[in-house]
Amino acid sequence: xxxxxxxxxxxxxxxxxxxxxxxxxxxxxxxxxxxxxxxxxxxxxxxxxxxxxxxxxxxxxxxxxxxxxxxxxxxxxxxxxxxxxxxxxxxxxxxxxxxxxxxxxxx
Amino acid sequence: xxxxxxxxxxxxxxxxxxxxxxxxxxxxxxxxxxxxxxxxxxxxxxxxxxxxxxxxxxxxxxxxxxxxxxxxxxxxxxxxxxxxxxxxxxxxxxxxxxxxxxxxxxxxxxxxxxxxxxxxxx
Numbered sequence: 001x002x003x004x005x006x007x008x009x010x011x012x013x014x015x016x017x018x019x020x021x022x023x024x025x026x027x028x029x030x031x032x033x034x035x036x037x038x039x040x041x042x043x044x045x046x047x048x049x050x051x052x053x054x055x056x057x058x059x060x061x062x063x064x065x066x067x068x069x070x071x072x073x074x075x076x077x078x079x080x081x082x083x084x085x086x087x088x089x090x091x092x093x094x095x096x097x098x099x100x101x102x103x104x105x106x107x
Numbered sequence: 108x109x110x111x112x113x114x115x116x117x118x119x120x121x122x123x124x125x126x127x128x129x130x131x132x133x134x135x136x137x138x139x140x141x142x143x144x145x146x147x148x149x150x151x152x153x154x155x156x157x158x159x160x161x162x163x164x165x166x167x168x169x170x171x172x173x174x175x176x177x178x179x180x181x182x183x184x185x186x187x188x189x190x191x192x193x194x195x196x197x198x199x200x201x202x203x204x205x206x207x208x209x210x211x212x213x214x215x216x217x218x219x220x221x222x223x224x225x226x227x228x229x
Contacts, residue, residue: 001169034215036152043219044152049208055217087151091213094166101151 002026002090006099014107019075021102023088028068032092035064035073037084038101044087048073080106109133109218111203116223119193127188127223129203134218136184140164140206142216143177143188145199145225153199156188157206157213166213171197190225198227 003026013019023033031051036044046055048064051071061076075082083106088099115127129141142157156177158165165177176189186203200222207217 030210032210036216043202043222044216045219046207046215046217049215053208089152089215091210091215094212095168096154096213098152098154 001095002093002097004088004090004097004099006088006102008102010103012105012107013078015078015080017078019078019104021073021086023071023099025069025090029090029092031067032090033071034089036087039084111218111220113203113220113223116225118226118228120229121194121227123193124191125225127201129186129220131184137181141186142204142206143201144204145201147199193227195227198225200224
């Protein structure tokens, strides 16, 4: 299976900060990467597909980039509602896999 | 409103069986590949199984292959997960999810249910 590794595991930032989360694949997945946001007690919410395309209705504060094995999720101006855990997911293979998550906390 | 509702979770002893169901509404279920994704406490999501829109093309994670069976009844807009020989490590919240934009092999999970909890304990 393709392994997905996220960094950092946790980050703490202030409202208005620019936040970046990294995701690395163990082999090339082209641009077949999605990002999700999960809040406690809720199902994950789909944010971005094909590494950089925002799902309809998702705030433009979120953006994604990368291809091959290195990917990034950026929150341009952190808001209190963005406090959550973020997961990347590859869908290049018949066995999709997720990263272990990055928890974003508000200082 | 597009919605998925899971049911069937509960407490079960190791080695026993359980069947989960997922009922869809608000979208064309017959056109949608569907998946089960689970999440153990404090862990990230783990894909479990998926099947194509006609139910013939099925895929399983290695961790459940040979023990779990995924199926669907398009007339009832329902997907099932038959789980046999349950293990402690199968304990998790089980979500059903719709496959959206894809690579041709798999896709994103664009609609999720609220989840059903499976507890495996003696």
